[in-house]
Amino acid sequence: MSDVTQIPEMLHPQRSAQDVLLCDLCETVPLESNCELCNVNFCKACVREHLSDSSKKHNVVSYLHRKSPSYPKCAKHADKHGELYCEKCDIPVCSTCVSKKHRGHNLCGVLEKFASKTEMLQKDLKELESRIYPRYEKMASDVQIEKSELQTNYGELTTAADQQGEVLHQKITAIVNRRKSNIEEVKKKHLAALDKNTDKITQRITELRKIIEDLKKILNTKDVSLTSTYKSRNGEFRQLPPKVRVTLPSLSPSNINKDQLNKMVGSLSSLSITSEKHGYTMKSPEAASSPPVKPLLDEPRLTATIKTRYERLFSVSCLTDEQVWTRGHNKIMKLLNLRGKLLTSIQTKTGIGLRDITVTRDGDLVYTDDNNKTVNLVKNTQIQIVITLRGWEPLNVCSTSSDDLLVIMISNDRKQSKVVRYSGFTETQTIQFDDKGRPLYSFESYPKYISENRNMDICVADREVNAVVVVNQSGKLRFRYTGHSSNTEETFDPIGITTDSQSHILTADSYNHCIHILDQDGQFLRYIHNCDLHRPWGLSVDIRDNLFVAEWDTARVKKIQYR
Structure with a gap:
């Protein structure tokens, strides 16, 4: 011992x-x-x-x-507990399994794995309860609201169709009445020509009756003197007066086919049902965010004017259909309602360099700062830098339907320009050249407002080259729009750009004081040139397709109903 x-x-x-x-x-x-x-x-x-x-x-x-916590049974050896966890195979294992099938694999204690899994479950539960489930509830509520508005919205479409039919009926009635009046005028001319011809014939008949009567008297008196002095006029009367021939006019109605009638009545654009990424929500077969399809108005209507109290106004971005963020000449961004009441104001971090603004799907404000080369997120009035560029300067920015950011930028040496997509503030795509290696965008630091269309096209208003440049979602050039041949006095001057629920492209033509509306393929549809527009600059469309226009020199935002 x-x-x-x-x-x-x-x-x-x-x-x-x-x-x-x-x-x-x-x-x-x-x-x-x-x-x-x-x-x-x-x-x-x-x-x-x-x-x-x-x-x-x-x-x-x-x-x-x-x-x-109780140890799980080993899947291979029922009489043993899985005290270890194989990270490679993702299963609990016992000591016998380790020596046979899992030699060399990364192993940890099953209780250690239990702890990490429990932590993950807690995080999942928190996210489900606080973020995901409430969004599903809101989406369900939004769908119910839209369903309740269907009757009213489609009733408006039916009323519009009736009104268009009444307009056509009135126009057709006016045309028919004018045609009847023309027929009456032609009839009077025809009758006047026949009356004139009748007068000539009647005059000759009177003369003939007088000659016949005189000849009978001479023959009855057998007076040699009268007989010897008689001179025949038969030759004169053998030449009958000309006969007036008038060809009746005819009415030749045009052959009107169904396509022409449909065109006159107006077209109904197709119902667009899409699924959108919506934060944490999943894709769905139905879409509940698009407003009812309405045709373009012949005369757009000014529905509100907002005084921003800037000296110059450059950008507007809709938060709701009654609240807009604005960017002016200074370092302050303002959230205003339709009456011009200041709801919130945000000052940039640097105090200078504010270039453009956009609103994300979650309602957060994003702005670009070309002074410190950053993209910044404003969340609950707190500013955080989310993107910092090296060798590049950010210009304009937009938020997409999938909550990505599209930023157009130029290199510091002013020799390159490109569009960059950021998903979760991570660069995922660069768009710079066409199929032949030529630059898509100009190199100047002029405004290059940018927007994503509902068909996923990326639209840039490139003022330096007087063109709207549109590429598809993979970055391939689709078309360039360089203006419409019209009576505009100045060269096409594209500044602001936005798109609506029907994939229309709207761009501000500043020097011509109007807005161009294009379809998704770049075909000109019409102007918005009334509403007293003056130097339109930034544009934004809300969820109901109301257009908000930032006027550069009046520093006012105008809300326009154009559909």
Whole structure:
């Protein structure tokens, strides 16, 4: 027997009930509590330190009242527990499995894996309860609201069709009445020609009767003197007066086919049903966000004018159909309602360099700063830099239907320009050249407002080259629009650009004081040149397809109904 007293080794509490149970953190003081989330044991003094990690929802209980997780059965050996976890195969394994099939694989304790999985479950539960489920509820509510508005909206379409039919009926009636009046005039001319001819014939008949009567008298009197002086006029009357021939006019109605009639009545654009990425929501077979299809108005209507109190106004971006963010000549961005009331104002981080603004699908404001070469997110009035460029200067920006950001930028040396897509503020796409390697966009730092169409085309108003440049979602050039041959006095001057629910492209023609409306293939449809527009600059369309126009020199935003 050795005379040295052996001190028993302190083992893990799971291995022996007789071992001293020490705190897993300090490893010196006996434990008292257990965190069921992290599966960690600790003493009274270490509880506070463990709970200081607020990123997890800890559940600390007395060690004696803890819920001990049960080990899973090994899938291969029913009489053994899976005390280890194979990261490669993603399954619990027992010691026998480790020595046979899982040699060399990354292994960890199954309780350690249980703790990390429990943490993941808590995070998933928190996200489901606080973010995902409320969005589903809101989407369901939005669909119900839109369904309740269907009768009214489609009733307006039916009324518009009736009104168009009445307009056509009135025009056709007016044309028919004019045609009847023309027929009456022609009839009078015809009758006058016949009357004139009748007068000539009647005059000759009178003369003939007089000659016949005179001849009978001469023959009855047998007067030698009268007979000897008689001169015959028969030759004169053998030449009958000309007969007036008038050809009756005819009415030749045009052959009107169904296509012509449909065109006169007006066209109904097709119902567009799409699915959109919507934050955390999943794609759906139906779309509930597009407003009812309405035709373009012949005379757009000005429905509101907002005084921004800037000296110069450059950008407008809709938050709702009654609230808009604006960017003017200074470092302040303003959120205004339709009456011009200031709701919120945000000052840029640098105080200078504010270039453009857009609103994300979540309603957050984003702005570009060409002074410090950044793209910035404003969330609950707090500004955070989300993108920092190197060697490039951001110009204009837009938020897409999938909540990506499209930023058009130029190089610091003014020799290159490009459009970059950011998903989650990570660069995912660059658009710079056409199929022949030629630059798509000019290199000047003039405004290059940008918008994404509903068909995923990317539309840029490139003022330097007087063109709207449109590429598809993969970056391939679709077309360039360089203006419409019309009576505009100045060269086409595209500045602001936006798109609506029917994939119309709207661009501000600043020097000509109007808006061009194009279809998705670049075909000119019509102007918006009334509403007292003056130097239109930035454009934005809300979810109901109301157009908001930022006027550069009046510093006013005009809300226009054009559909």
